[in-house]
Amino acid sequence: MAHNFRIRLDRARCIGAENCSHFAPATFGNEDGQVVLLPEPHDSEAQIRAAAGACPMQVIHLDPINPSKDSSNEG
Protein backbone atom coordinates (compact mmCIF):
# COMPACT_ATOMS: atom_id res chain seq x y z
CA MET A 1 0.00 0.00 0.00
CA ALA A 2 1.38 3.37 -0.93
CA HIS A 3 1.57 5.71 2.02
CA ASN A 4 3.07 9.16 2.05
CA PHE A 5 5.57 8.26 4.73
CA ARG A 6 8.51 5.99 5.03
CA ILE A 7 8.90 3.65 8.01
CA ARG A 8 12.21 3.92 9.81
CA LEU A 9 13.06 1.57 12.68
CA ASP A 10 15.41 2.45 15.50
CA ARG A 11 15.99 -1.25 16.15
CA ALA A 12 18.67 -0.78 18.79
CA ARG A 13 15.99 0.46 21.20
CA CYS A 14 13.47 -2.32 20.47
CA ILE A 15 12.50 -4.57 23.41
CA GLY A 16 10.53 -7.00 21.26
CA ALA A 17 7.23 -6.36 23.01
CA GLU A 18 5.37 -6.81 19.69
CA ASN A 19 2.77 -4.19 20.39
CA CYS A 20 3.47 -2.96 16.86
CA SER A 21 2.46 -6.34 15.41
CA HIS A 22 -0.72 -6.18 17.45
CA PHE A 23 -1.77 -2.97 15.71
CA ALA A 24 -0.28 -3.59 12.26
CA PRO A 25 0.30 -7.35 11.87
CA ALA A 26 0.94 -7.18 8.13
CA THR A 27 3.67 -4.58 8.51
CA PHE A 28 5.73 -5.47 11.58
CA GLY A 29 7.22 -8.85 12.37
CA ASN A 30 9.82 -10.10 14.78
CA GLU A 31 13.16 -11.71 14.16
CA ASP A 32 15.52 -12.82 16.92
CA GLY A 33 13.43 -10.93 19.42
CA GLN A 34 13.42 -7.61 17.59
CA VAL A 35 11.13 -5.85 15.20
CA VAL A 36 11.51 -6.24 11.42
CA LEU A 37 9.62 -4.69 8.55
CA LEU A 38 7.69 -7.37 6.66
CA PRO A 39 8.36 -7.68 2.92
CA GLU A 40 4.99 -6.49 1.61
CA PRO A 41 3.38 -4.36 4.28
CA HIS A 42 -0.34 -3.88 3.64
CA ASP A 43 -1.89 -2.33 6.71
CA SER A 44 -3.81 0.92 6.55
CA GLU A 45 -2.16 4.19 7.42
CA ALA A 46 -4.30 4.36 10.58
CA GLN A 47 -3.03 0.97 11.70
CA ILE A 48 0.61 1.87 11.07
CA ARG A 49 0.21 5.19 12.88
CA ALA A 50 -1.43 3.39 15.81
CA ALA A 51 1.46 0.90 15.88
CA ALA A 52 4.03 3.69 15.88
CA GLY A 53 2.19 5.49 18.67
CA ALA A 54 1.76 2.31 20.69
CA CYS A 55 5.38 1.20 20.53
CA PRO A 56 6.53 1.58 24.13
CA MET A 57 10.10 2.39 23.07
CA GLN A 58 9.35 4.79 20.20
CA VAL A 59 11.22 2.57 17.80
CA ILE A 60 8.96 3.27 14.84
CA HIS A 61 9.35 6.58 13.02
CA LEU A 62 7.19 7.65 10.12
CA ASP A 63 9.19 10.06 8.01
CA PRO A 64 7.11 12.07 5.59
CA ILE A 65 8.09 11.51 1.99
CA ASN A 66 8.68 14.70 0.14
CA PRO A 67 8.89 13.60 -3.51
CA SER A 68 10.25 16.92 -4.81
CA LYS A 69 13.22 16.76 -2.43
CA ASP A 70 14.13 13.11 -2.17
CA SER A 71 12.75 10.59 -4.61
CA SER A 72 15.23 7.89 -3.64
CA ASN A 73 13.31 7.27 -0.40
CA GLU A 74 10.22 5.89 -2.06
CA GLY A 75 9.30 2.22 -2.19
Added chain:
Amino acid sequence: MKDSTATITKAQGVGRSDWERETTSRTGAGAVDDPYPKFAELRQNGPIHHGSTFEIFGVPDPTRDVWPDAHRFTIISFAEAEQVLRDAETFSNAGIRRMTEYVFGPVSLMGSDDPEHRQYRLLVQPAFARKSLSMWSQFVRPRLDELIDDFIAKGRGDIYFDYCAQFPVYVIGMALGVKREDLEQFHEWAAKLQVAAAPPDEARAAREAVHRYMLDIVNERRRAPRENDLITLLVQSEIDEGEGLQKLSDEQILGLISNLLPAGAGTTYRSLGITLVTLLERPALLAQVREDRTLVPVVIEEVLRWNGPVLVAPPRLATRDTEIAGVAVPKDSIVECCIAAANRDPAQFENPDVFDPFRPQKPTLSFSTGPHFCVGSQVARMELVTALNALLDRLPDLRFDPDQPQPTLTGLWYRMPTGVPAIWTP
Protein backbone atom coordinates in the same frame (compact mmCIF):
# COMPACT_ATOMS: atom_id res chain seq x y z
CA MET B 1 4.70 -29.87 50.53
CA LYS B 2 3.05 -33.20 49.68
CA ASP B 3 0.59 -33.48 52.54
CA SER B 4 -0.39 -29.87 52.66
CA THR B 5 -2.13 -30.00 49.26
CA ALA B 6 -4.83 -32.17 50.81
CA THR B 7 -5.51 -29.65 53.55
CA ILE B 8 -5.89 -26.64 51.26
CA THR B 9 -9.56 -26.01 50.84
CA LYS B 10 -10.63 -24.67 47.48
CA ALA B 11 -11.97 -21.54 49.15
CA GLN B 12 -8.43 -20.34 49.83
CA GLY B 13 -7.42 -20.44 46.19
CA VAL B 14 -6.84 -17.24 44.32
CA GLY B 15 -10.02 -15.68 43.01
CA ARG B 16 -12.38 -17.51 45.35
CA SER B 17 -14.97 -15.04 46.49
CA ASP B 18 -13.94 -14.67 50.12
CA TRP B 19 -10.23 -14.44 49.37
CA GLU B 20 -10.83 -11.94 46.57
CA ARG B 21 -12.97 -9.78 48.84
CA GLU B 22 -10.51 -9.85 51.72
CA THR B 23 -7.37 -9.09 49.76
CA THR B 24 -8.74 -6.56 47.33
CA SER B 25 -10.49 -4.55 50.02
CA ARG B 26 -6.98 -3.49 51.09
CA THR B 27 -6.48 -1.89 47.69
CA GLY B 28 -9.80 -0.10 47.50
CA ALA B 29 -12.32 -2.72 46.33
CA GLY B 30 -15.68 -2.01 47.89
CA ALA B 31 -14.56 1.48 48.92
CA VAL B 32 -14.35 2.93 45.41
CA ASP B 33 -16.69 1.75 42.65
CA ASP B 34 -16.47 4.48 40.05
CA PRO B 35 -13.27 6.55 40.24
CA TYR B 36 -13.78 8.17 36.85
CA PRO B 37 -15.91 11.21 37.76
CA LYS B 38 -13.27 12.21 40.30
CA PHE B 39 -10.52 12.02 37.65
CA ALA B 40 -12.62 14.15 35.29
CA GLU B 41 -13.03 16.71 38.07
CA LEU B 42 -9.29 16.76 38.91
CA ARG B 43 -8.42 17.08 35.25
CA GLN B 44 -9.91 20.58 35.34
CA ASN B 45 -6.94 21.60 37.53
CA GLY B 46 -4.30 20.23 35.19
CA PRO B 47 -2.53 16.99 34.39
CA ILE B 48 -0.78 16.47 37.70
CA HIS B 49 -2.27 16.23 41.16
CA HIS B 50 -0.51 16.56 44.55
CA GLY B 51 -1.17 13.37 46.49
CA SER B 52 -1.43 9.66 45.75
CA THR B 53 -4.36 7.82 44.22
CA PHE B 54 -5.23 6.46 47.64
CA GLU B 55 -5.22 9.96 49.09
CA ILE B 56 -7.50 11.23 46.32
CA PHE B 57 -10.13 8.72 47.42
CA GLY B 58 -9.42 8.81 51.15
CA VAL B 59 -8.48 5.13 51.25
CA PRO B 60 -5.57 4.08 53.52
CA ASP B 61 -2.48 3.53 51.37
CA PRO B 62 -1.08 0.03 51.98
CA THR B 63 2.35 1.11 50.68
CA ARG B 64 2.54 4.27 52.81
CA ASP B 65 4.97 2.77 55.36
CA VAL B 66 7.61 2.19 52.71
CA TRP B 67 7.95 5.95 52.16
CA PRO B 68 6.16 7.71 54.97
CA ASP B 69 7.53 11.17 54.15
CA ALA B 70 7.73 11.21 50.37
CA HIS B 71 5.89 13.75 48.25
CA ARG B 72 3.30 11.91 46.19
CA PHE B 73 1.88 12.91 42.82
CA THR B 74 -0.74 11.39 40.56
CA ILE B 75 -0.64 11.97 36.81
CA ILE B 76 -4.06 12.02 35.18
CA SER B 77 -3.34 13.05 31.59
CA PHE B 78 -2.31 10.74 28.76
CA ALA B 79 0.58 12.85 27.45
CA GLU B 80 2.25 13.39 30.82
CA ALA B 81 1.75 9.77 31.91
CA GLU B 82 3.41 8.69 28.69
CA GLN B 83 6.25 11.14 29.29
CA VAL B 84 6.90 9.82 32.80
CA LEU B 85 6.67 6.14 31.88
CA ARG B 86 9.06 6.60 28.98
CA ASP B 87 11.63 8.52 30.97
CA ALA B 88 12.90 5.70 33.15
CA GLU B 89 16.08 7.58 33.98
CA THR B 90 14.25 10.38 35.76
CA PHE B 91 11.43 8.15 37.02
CA SER B 92 13.03 5.02 38.39
CA ASN B 93 11.58 1.68 39.40
CA ALA B 94 13.86 1.55 42.46
CA GLY B 95 10.87 2.55 44.56
CA ILE B 96 8.96 -0.46 43.30
CA ARG B 97 11.86 -2.67 44.26
CA ARG B 98 11.57 -1.44 47.83
CA MET B 99 7.76 -1.72 47.87
CA THR B 100 7.66 -5.20 46.38
CA GLU B 101 10.82 -6.91 47.54
CA TYR B 102 8.85 -9.20 49.87
CA VAL B 103 6.78 -10.38 46.90
CA PHE B 104 9.22 -10.40 44.00
CA GLY B 105 12.47 -11.03 45.83
CA PRO B 106 15.72 -9.09 45.48
CA VAL B 107 16.05 -9.70 41.72
CA SER B 108 13.02 -8.45 39.83
CA LEU B 109 12.03 -7.23 36.43
CA MET B 110 9.50 -4.73 37.68
CA GLY B 111 11.89 -3.44 40.34
CA SER B 112 14.98 -2.91 38.19
CA ASP B 113 16.36 -0.05 36.11
CA ASP B 114 18.64 0.09 33.08
CA PRO B 115 21.12 -1.25 32.19
CA GLU B 116 20.21 -4.28 34.32
CA HIS B 117 16.54 -4.11 33.31
CA ARG B 118 17.13 -3.91 29.59
CA GLN B 119 19.38 -6.96 29.53
CA TYR B 120 17.04 -8.93 31.78
CA ARG B 121 14.08 -7.94 29.66
CA LEU B 122 15.68 -8.88 26.34
CA LEU B 123 16.55 -12.28 27.79
CA VAL B 124 13.01 -13.05 28.99
CA GLN B 125 10.95 -11.42 26.22
CA PRO B 126 11.25 -14.40 23.80
CA ALA B 127 9.23 -16.48 26.29
CA PHE B 128 6.28 -14.12 25.71
CA ALA B 129 6.70 -13.54 21.98
CA ARG B 130 3.98 -14.32 19.45
CA LYS B 131 6.25 -17.08 18.20
CA SER B 132 6.22 -18.71 21.65
CA LEU B 133 2.51 -18.27 22.32
CA SER B 134 1.83 -21.99 21.92
CA MET B 135 3.89 -22.60 25.07
CA TRP B 136 1.05 -20.85 26.86
CA SER B 137 -1.98 -21.43 24.64
CA GLN B 138 -1.62 -25.24 24.69
CA PHE B 139 -2.92 -25.11 28.27
CA VAL B 140 -5.60 -22.45 27.83
CA ARG B 141 -8.52 -23.95 25.88
CA PRO B 142 -8.27 -27.39 27.55
CA ARG B 143 -8.45 -25.74 30.97
CA LEU B 144 -11.39 -23.54 29.92
CA ASP B 145 -13.32 -26.54 28.56
CA GLU B 146 -12.62 -28.48 31.73
CA LEU B 147 -14.03 -25.64 33.84
CA ILE B 148 -17.12 -25.30 31.65
CA ASP B 149 -17.66 -29.08 31.76
CA ASP B 150 -17.69 -28.79 35.54
CA PHE B 151 -20.54 -26.29 35.79
CA ILE B 152 -22.47 -26.33 32.51
CA ALA B 153 -25.16 -28.77 33.68
CA LYS B 154 -26.15 -26.45 36.54
CA GLY B 155 -27.49 -23.80 34.16
CA ARG B 156 -26.44 -21.02 36.52
CA GLY B 157 -23.47 -19.92 38.53
CA ASP B 158 -21.04 -17.13 39.27
CA ILE B 159 -18.69 -17.41 36.33
CA TYR B 160 -16.32 -14.77 37.71
CA PHE B 161 -15.22 -17.05 40.51
CA ASP B 162 -15.83 -20.39 38.79
CA TYR B 163 -14.47 -19.55 35.36
CA CYS B 164 -12.52 -16.28 35.01
CA ALA B 165 -10.50 -16.69 38.21
CA GLN B 166 -9.81 -20.36 37.64
CA PHE B 167 -7.58 -20.30 34.61
CA PRO B 168 -4.73 -17.71 34.52
CA VAL B 169 -2.86 -19.08 37.54
CA TYR B 170 -3.37 -22.58 36.20
CA VAL B 171 -1.98 -21.58 32.79
CA ILE B 172 1.08 -19.92 34.34
CA GLY B 173 1.60 -22.98 36.57
CA MET B 174 1.31 -25.45 33.70
CA ALA B 175 3.59 -23.32 31.49
CA LEU B 176 6.18 -23.29 34.30
CA GLY B 177 6.01 -27.08 34.57
CA VAL B 178 4.17 -27.31 37.92
CA LYS B 179 2.84 -30.83 38.38
CA ARG B 180 -0.92 -31.19 38.20
CA GLU B 181 -1.21 -32.52 41.71
CA ASP B 182 0.62 -29.43 43.02
CA LEU B 183 -1.55 -26.87 41.24
CA GLU B 184 -3.91 -26.29 44.13
CA GLN B 185 -0.91 -25.50 46.31
CA PHE B 186 0.47 -23.27 43.58
CA HIS B 187 -2.87 -21.40 43.51
CA GLU B 188 -2.53 -20.68 47.19
CA TRP B 189 1.00 -19.36 46.85
CA ALA B 190 -0.12 -17.22 43.93
CA ALA B 191 -2.94 -15.73 46.01
CA LYS B 192 -0.41 -14.51 48.56
CA LEU B 193 1.96 -13.18 45.94
CA GLN B 194 0.05 -10.02 45.19
CA VAL B 195 1.35 -6.63 46.15
CA ALA B 196 -0.48 -5.34 49.22
CA ALA B 197 -2.73 -8.40 49.32
CA ALA B 198 -1.39 -10.80 51.95
CA PRO B 199 0.56 -9.72 55.06
CA PRO B 200 4.25 -9.30 54.05
CA ASP B 201 5.55 -12.32 55.99
CA GLU B 202 2.98 -14.59 54.36
CA ALA B 203 3.86 -13.21 50.95
CA ARG B 204 7.55 -13.71 51.65
CA ALA B 205 6.98 -17.31 52.74
CA ALA B 206 4.91 -17.97 49.60
CA ARG B 207 7.65 -16.52 47.43
CA GLU B 208 10.29 -18.66 49.08
CA ALA B 209 8.13 -21.75 48.65
CA VAL B 210 7.65 -20.97 44.94
CA HIS B 211 11.39 -20.45 44.54
CA ARG B 212 12.24 -23.78 46.18
CA TYR B 213 9.66 -25.58 44.09
CA MET B 214 10.72 -23.93 40.84
CA LEU B 215 14.46 -24.29 41.41
CA ASP B 216 14.03 -28.07 41.11
CA ILE B 217 12.29 -27.62 37.77
CA VAL B 218 14.94 -25.16 36.54
CA ASN B 219 17.68 -27.65 37.41
CA GLU B 220 15.76 -30.45 35.75
CA ARG B 221 15.43 -28.47 32.50
CA ARG B 222 19.11 -27.60 32.52
CA ARG B 223 19.85 -31.35 32.69
CA ALA B 224 17.10 -32.46 30.33
CA PRO B 225 15.74 -29.74 28.05
CA ARG B 226 12.18 -30.14 26.71
CA GLU B 227 10.46 -29.17 23.48
CA ASN B 228 8.10 -26.18 23.45
CA ASP B 229 8.77 -25.53 27.12
CA LEU B 230 8.98 -22.18 28.86
CA ILE B 231 11.68 -22.96 31.45
CA THR B 232 13.82 -24.65 28.80
CA LEU B 233 13.55 -21.51 26.68
CA LEU B 234 14.54 -19.34 29.65
CA VAL B 235 17.57 -21.44 30.63
CA GLN B 236 18.72 -21.44 26.99
CA SER B 237 18.00 -17.76 26.28
CA GLU B 238 21.07 -15.70 25.41
CA ILE B 239 21.82 -12.29 23.96
CA ASP B 240 24.91 -10.53 22.79
CA GLU B 241 24.72 -6.78 23.15
CA GLY B 242 28.38 -6.31 22.38
CA GLU B 243 29.71 -7.34 25.80
CA GLY B 244 29.85 -11.06 25.09
CA LEU B 245 27.12 -13.62 25.52
CA GLN B 246 24.69 -13.00 28.40
CA LYS B 247 22.45 -15.64 29.94
CA LEU B 248 19.84 -15.65 32.69
CA SER B 249 21.00 -16.63 36.17
CA ASP B 250 18.87 -18.89 38.37
CA GLU B 251 18.05 -15.84 40.50
CA GLN B 252 16.79 -13.97 37.45
CA ILE B 253 14.59 -16.89 36.35
CA LEU B 254 13.13 -17.23 39.85
CA GLY B 255 12.68 -13.46 40.08
CA LEU B 256 10.73 -13.49 36.82
CA ILE B 257 8.56 -16.34 38.06
CA SER B 258 7.57 -14.54 41.25
CA ASN B 259 6.84 -11.48 39.12
CA LEU B 260 4.57 -13.46 36.77
CA LEU B 261 2.05 -14.53 39.36
CA PRO B 262 1.16 -11.09 40.72
CA ALA B 263 1.46 -9.44 37.28
CA GLY B 264 -0.22 -11.99 35.06
CA ALA B 265 -3.01 -13.71 36.99
CA GLY B 266 -5.30 -11.17 38.66
CA THR B 267 -4.88 -8.70 35.81
CA THR B 268 -6.08 -11.26 33.27
CA TYR B 269 -9.02 -12.76 35.13
CA ARG B 270 -10.26 -9.39 36.34
CA SER B 271 -10.16 -8.08 32.74
CA LEU B 272 -12.24 -11.06 31.66
CA GLY B 273 -14.72 -10.46 34.48
CA ILE B 274 -15.04 -6.79 33.56
CA THR B 275 -15.49 -7.77 29.89
CA LEU B 276 -18.30 -10.18 30.78
CA VAL B 277 -20.17 -7.65 32.91
CA THR B 278 -19.79 -5.05 30.15
CA LEU B 279 -21.15 -7.43 27.50
CA LEU B 280 -23.96 -8.88 29.62
CA GLU B 281 -25.13 -5.34 30.28
CA ARG B 282 -25.34 -4.87 26.49
CA PRO B 283 -27.26 -7.87 25.10
CA ALA B 284 -27.40 -6.49 21.54
CA LEU B 285 -23.64 -6.07 21.42
CA LEU B 286 -23.16 -9.50 22.99
CA ALA B 287 -25.30 -11.06 20.23
CA GLN B 288 -23.33 -9.20 17.60
CA VAL B 289 -20.01 -10.40 19.04
CA ARG B 290 -21.29 -13.98 19.23
CA GLU B 291 -22.06 -13.86 15.49
CA ASP B 292 -18.91 -12.00 14.44
CA ARG B 293 -15.92 -13.23 16.36
CA THR B 294 -13.55 -10.73 14.75
CA LEU B 295 -15.14 -8.35 17.27
CA VAL B 296 -13.81 -10.33 20.23
CA PRO B 297 -10.32 -8.77 20.31
CA VAL B 298 -11.79 -5.35 19.54
CA VAL B 299 -14.17 -5.52 22.50
CA ILE B 300 -11.39 -6.72 24.78
CA GLU B 301 -9.12 -3.86 23.78
CA GLU B 302 -11.88 -1.32 24.42
CA VAL B 303 -12.64 -2.85 27.83
CA LEU B 304 -8.96 -2.52 28.73
CA ARG B 305 -9.11 1.15 27.82
CA TRP B 306 -12.50 1.97 29.29
CA ASN B 307 -12.29 0.02 32.54
CA GLY B 308 -9.02 -1.88 32.73
CA PRO B 309 -7.89 -4.00 35.69
CA VAL B 310 -4.84 -1.86 36.59
CA LEU B 311 -5.71 1.64 37.71
CA VAL B 312 -2.17 2.96 38.23
CA ALA B 313 1.17 1.89 36.83
CA PRO B 314 3.58 0.78 39.54
CA PRO B 315 4.72 4.02 41.25
CA ARG B 316 7.96 5.63 40.04
CA LEU B 317 10.59 7.38 42.16
CA ALA B 318 12.00 10.71 40.95
CA THR B 319 15.80 10.42 40.78
CA ARG B 320 16.32 14.20 40.63
CA ASP B 321 14.43 17.46 41.03
CA THR B 322 12.29 17.74 37.95
CA GLU B 323 9.10 19.21 36.53
CA ILE B 324 5.95 17.72 35.08
CA ALA B 325 3.66 20.07 33.16
CA GLY B 326 5.26 23.00 34.96
CA VAL B 327 4.80 21.53 38.44
CA ALA B 328 8.00 21.07 40.46
CA VAL B 329 8.55 17.45 41.44
CA PRO B 330 11.35 17.14 44.00
CA LYS B 331 13.87 14.32 44.04
CA ASP B 332 12.58 11.21 45.85
CA SER B 333 8.94 11.98 45.09
CA ILE B 334 6.65 9.06 44.33
CA VAL B 335 4.88 9.52 41.00
CA GLU B 336 1.82 7.44 40.18
CA CYS B 337 0.78 7.40 36.54
CA CYS B 338 -2.93 6.79 36.53
CA ILE B 339 -3.52 4.51 33.57
CA ALA B 340 -7.28 4.60 34.06
CA ALA B 341 -7.42 8.40 33.99
CA ALA B 342 -5.03 8.63 31.01
CA ASN B 343 -7.17 6.14 29.10
CA ARG B 344 -10.13 8.48 29.54
CA ASP B 345 -8.30 11.67 28.69
CA PRO B 346 -10.47 13.67 26.26
CA ALA B 347 -7.27 15.02 24.68
CA GLN B 348 -6.50 11.48 23.51
CA PHE B 349 -9.95 9.88 23.06
CA GLU B 350 -13.19 11.37 21.80
CA ASN B 351 -16.09 10.85 24.24
CA PRO B 352 -13.71 8.95 26.51
CA ASP B 353 -16.37 7.84 29.01
CA VAL B 354 -18.37 6.02 26.36
CA PHE B 355 -17.71 2.32 25.93
CA ASP B 356 -17.47 2.07 22.15
CA PRO B 357 -15.63 -0.89 20.62
CA PHE B 358 -16.09 0.70 17.19
CA ARG B 359 -14.07 3.82 17.97
CA PRO B 360 -10.94 4.38 15.86
CA GLN B 361 -8.05 2.25 17.08
CA LYS B 362 -5.58 4.33 19.08
CA PRO B 363 -2.75 3.51 21.44
CA THR B 364 -3.78 3.24 25.08
CA LEU B 365 -1.80 2.89 28.28
CA SER B 366 -3.60 -0.32 29.28
CA PHE B 367 -0.32 -2.24 29.31
CA SER B 368 1.69 0.87 30.25
CA THR B 369 4.49 2.16 27.99
CA GLY B 370 8.25 2.65 28.06
CA PRO B 371 10.81 0.01 28.99
CA HIS B 372 8.54 -1.69 31.55
CA PHE B 373 5.65 -2.10 29.10
CA CYS B 374 3.84 -5.30 30.12
CA VAL B 375 5.99 -8.23 29.08
CA GLY B 376 2.91 -10.48 28.92
CA SER B 377 0.60 -8.36 26.77
CA GLN B 378 0.49 -10.87 23.90
CA VAL B 379 -0.13 -13.74 26.33
CA ALA B 380 -2.86 -11.73 28.06
CA ARG B 381 -4.59 -10.85 24.79
CA MET B 382 -4.47 -14.48 23.64
CA GLU B 383 -5.90 -15.71 26.95
CA LEU B 384 -8.70 -13.16 26.99
CA VAL B 385 -9.70 -13.84 23.38
CA THR B 386 -9.65 -17.61 23.94
CA ALA B 387 -11.64 -17.40 27.17
CA LEU B 388 -14.35 -15.16 25.74
CA ASN B 389 -14.62 -17.33 22.62
CA ALA B 390 -14.93 -20.50 24.68
CA LEU B 391 -17.89 -19.04 26.59
CA LEU B 392 -19.59 -17.80 23.43
CA ASP B 393 -19.13 -21.25 21.87
CA ARG B 394 -20.43 -23.24 24.76
CA LEU B 395 -22.93 -20.98 26.56
CA PRO B 396 -24.49 -19.14 23.63
CA ASP B 397 -27.50 -17.81 25.56
CA LEU B 398 -25.47 -16.57 28.53
CA ARG B 399 -27.23 -13.74 30.41
CA PHE B 400 -27.37 -12.17 33.88
CA ASP B 401 -29.11 -14.21 36.55
CA PRO B 402 -32.36 -12.26 37.15
CA ASP B 403 -32.54 -13.61 40.72
CA GLN B 404 -29.21 -12.10 41.72
CA PRO B 405 -28.31 -8.43 42.21
CA GLN B 406 -26.59 -6.94 39.14
CA PRO B 407 -22.83 -6.90 39.75
CA THR B 408 -20.89 -3.66 39.89
CA LEU B 409 -17.30 -2.85 39.00
CA THR B 410 -15.18 -1.86 41.96
CA GLY B 411 -11.62 -1.32 43.15
CA LEU B 412 -8.84 1.24 43.17
CA TRP B 413 -5.44 -0.26 42.46
CA TYR B 414 -7.01 -3.36 41.01
CA ARG B 415 -10.41 -3.10 39.31
CA MET B 416 -12.80 -6.00 39.14
CA PRO B 417 -16.46 -6.97 39.09
CA THR B 418 -18.20 -7.98 42.32
CA GLY B 419 -19.09 -11.18 40.48
CA VAL B 420 -20.70 -12.38 37.25
CA PRO B 421 -23.88 -14.22 38.30
CA ALA B 422 -25.26 -15.74 35.10
CA ILE B 423 -27.70 -18.28 33.72
CA TRP B 424 -27.67 -20.31 30.51
CA THR B 425 -29.38 -23.29 28.92
CA PRO B 426 -27.38 -26.34 29.92
